[in-house]
Amino acid sequence: MTRIAEVSTLVSMTAFGCLKNSGYDAVIMRCYRPEGATDRNCAASVANAWNAGMGHVDVSVALTAETDVTAASSVSGYIADNSVKYGMVWLDVQPKARWKDEQADNRRAFTDVLKAFTDAGLSLGVCATAGEWSQIFGDDFTAAARLPLLYRDPDGLPNFAGFTKFGGWTRPRLKAYNENLARCGVQLNSVVDPS
Template sequence: MKLLVSVLLFVGVASAARNGIDFIQPVTVATFQCIKNAGYSFVIPRVFTSVGTLDHTGINNVKNARAAGLTDVDGYIFPCLSASCPSAANQVKTTLDAIKSAGTKVSTLWLDIERLAWPANHVSNRAFIEAMVKEAQAYGQQVGIYSNYYNWQDIVGLDYTGQSNLMLWWATYDGIKDFSKFTPFGGWTRPTIHQWQGTTTGPCGVSVDMNYVP
């Protein structure tokens, strides 16, 4: 009996694992239904771009995914960092206002913290991230951080733990759907999501990155 219980518990844990995708191309409601039927339970479209503009395609993807019956629909901001960009807070505000105006919502708004045009000053970079998080939370929006050990090290420094209370979307293309190669950083001891494979042809012909939640 003990063995049977153990096996059932193991099966229950294994079956709880979930697969998801993030992407930037337009996806129809029908294709999202195909993605859902293929066993993918969460999707993360981009909703703001690194050049400082709303990703209207991504916002429409959020709407389409929900229309297809997906309930775990997030979005991610790729921050704009040049002097001509909106402020950190305004990038979040503009995004969340546009999502609301489109008649939809994201479960979690992820902030993409990876090496692209970030200044060398860790202090100002930390302040930028903090301003984005504060603005999202002022809206009552759940927010998380997308990054990895080396990006965090270069952008804010490994000693910065100011966002460790948020969920971590960990990006490491090791081809393994687990957390076994995770090295703690930034105060995180365990991620929430593992982006385990980069751009590939995913479910239903959509070009995606592959993600996993245990």
């Protein structure tokens, strides 16, 4: 089992070292904010995670109805300009309040952004909850089903036992099972790869 710290603030090498000693093996660091801008803490935090000995580091992009196709070039440019070493970019679907009322509008926005990130050559995954996905896009929206899924279910259980199919996904890759934790002076979500 791999435990992953999902973070969205500047984290020092010392704090990542503490997290590693506490059983975290990997990191997902936010690199694009819900407000529609690259996260200036991303490059330093990613470097600190690697330097602390984390075995794997991914990055995430907060997606809302306001995220447009330029986010892909912003993120890929930021990653290149700052030599950010990462494995995958997780497209993190933000809560319903950050999306439009019409599912057709949300589907179009998501599909356009997904195409832009794919065209930028980034390795992608999607982070979502079943309930939010259904409300935002509809149960039958499967545009991202070919991508790995990190699903959010803060039930405190580091396994996939409660997973139900949605969005065309029949099995997740990762699960965020505890949210808004404080560990080693860092606010984080605990994510697990139980394989």
